[in-house]
Amino acid sequence: MTASRTDTPGIVITGASGRMGQMLIKTVADHPRAHLVGAVERAGHDWVGQDVGLAMGGSEIGVTVTDDAAAAFAKAQAVIDFTSPAATIAFAGLAAEAGVVHVIGTTGMSDAEIAQLEPASRQSVQMRAGNMSLGVNLLVQLTKKVAAALDEDFDIEVIEAHHHHKVDAPSGTALMLGEAAAEGRGVVLSDVSDSGRDGITGARKRGDIGFSAIRGGDIVGEHDVLFAGQGERIVLRHLATDRAIFARGAIKAALWGQDKQPGQYDMLDVLGL
Ligand SMILES: NC(=O)C1=CN([C@@H]2O[C@H](COP(=O)(O)OP(=O)(O)OC[C@H]3O[C@@H](n4cnc5c(N)ncnc54)[C@H](OP(=O)(O)O)[C@@H]3O)[C@@H](O)[C@H]2O)C=CC1
Numbered sequence: 001m002t003a004s005r006t007d008t009p010g011i012v013i014t015g016a017s018g019r020m021g022q023m024l025i026k027t028v029a030d031h032p033r034a035h036l037v038g039a040v041e042r043a044g045h046d047w048v049g050q051d052v053g054l055a056m057g058g059s060e061i062g063v064t065v066t067d068d069a070a071a072a073f074a075k076a077q078a079v080i081d082f083t084s085p086a087a088t089i090a091f092a093g094l095a096a097e098a099g100v101v102h103v104i105g106t107t108g109m110s111d112a113e114i115a116q117l118e119p120a121s122r123q124s125v126q127m128r129a130g131n132m133s134l135g136v137n138l139l140v141q142l143t144k145k146v147a148a149a150l151d152e153d154f155d156i157e158v159i160e161a162h163h164h165h166k167v168d169a170p171s172g173t174a175l176m177l178g179e180a181a182a183e184g185r186g187v188v189l190s191d192v193s194d195s196g197r198d199g200i201t202g203a204r205k206r207g208d209i210g211f212s213a214i215r216g217g218d219i220v221g222e223h224d225v226l227f228a229g230q231g232e233r234i235v236l237r238h239l240a241t242d243r244a245i246f247a248r249g250a251i252k253a254a255l256w257g258q259d260k261q262p263g264q265y266d267m268l269d270v271l272g273l
C-alpha cells in the first residue's frame, strides 16, 4: 500500500552511507518539491538507529536510519537506489509491493540481473539509468547521431575515468554510450564490443566498438567517445565534477514517475530527449 501523499513526494534513500547515498540525502533534504522520509542501510551497519543528518556529521534531519526497507518504502512515494546489483534486485521487489517509484542508479548489473528487475516493473514505475545527468544523456543522443553519420572508416572507442573505489568496468555510462554508438551504426553492441585489451591482441577489428577504463584518485566520472578516422578525430566528452548532477537527475526522475503507469523507463524518457 502506498502511503498517503503529502504536498511533496516522500523519498527513501537506500545505501544511505554511500557516496551517492549521502549526496542524495543532502539534495532531497534541500529540494523544494520533495522530502526525505527514510534512509536505509544494511542490517548491522553502525548508522542504523542514528539520525541520518548526525550520522553524516551534520545537523539532525529527523529521519532515523533503518535496516527495515519494507517499512521505510511503505511510508514513501519513491525510492532512490544507488547500491549494488544484489541489493537493487531485492529493493525492486519491495518497491513493487509498496507501489512506489523505484529510481535505480546502480551499475555493474549483468544481463541476467537486469532481467530479474522486470517482474517488479509490472507493479511499479522503474526508472533505471547508468547516468542520471542531463549532460550525459544529451551526449548519448549526440553519440547516436555522429555514429549514424559516419561509416566504419571511423573507429569508435569509449574511454572512461573514475575514482579508485569504483568496482565495475566499463562504467554504466560507457555502456550507455557504447549502446548509443551501436544503435546509430545499426549494429548490436555485444557483437562488436571490445574491452580489456591486453597482450598480443592482433590489429583492431574494423567495426568494433572499444572500451577503456581508467581508475584513480577522486575522479567523479569522465567519458569520451572517440571517432578516429584517417587524418582526423572527433571527440565527444562529458566531465562530471560534482555528484550533485546525478542526485538532481534522480530526484527529477522520482518526481516524473509519480503519474506514470508501471513499467520500465530510462532517463531519456524523463528528460524527453
Ligand atoms: N546512475 C548514475 O547516475 C550513477 C550511478 N552510480 C552507481 O551507484 C552505485 C553506488 O555508487 P557509490 O555511492 O559510489 O558506492 P558506495 O560504495 O559509496 O555506496 C554503496 C552503498 O550501497 C550499500 N549497499 C551495497 N550493497 C548493499 C546491500 N546488499 N544491502 C544494502 N545496502 C547495500 C553500501 O553499504 P555498505 O557500505 O554496507 O556495503 C553503501 O552504503 C554504483 O553502482 C555506481 O556505479 C554512481 C553515481 C552516479
Ligand SMILES: O=C(O)C1=N[C@H](C(=O)O)C[C@H](O)C1
Pocket (backbone or CB within 6 Å): 107, 130, 131, 162, 166, 170, 171, 172, 173, 174, 220, 221, 222
Ligand atoms: O561509480 C561512480 O562513481 C559512477 N558511476 C556511474 C557509471 O558507472 O557510469 C555514473 C558516474 O560516471 C559515476
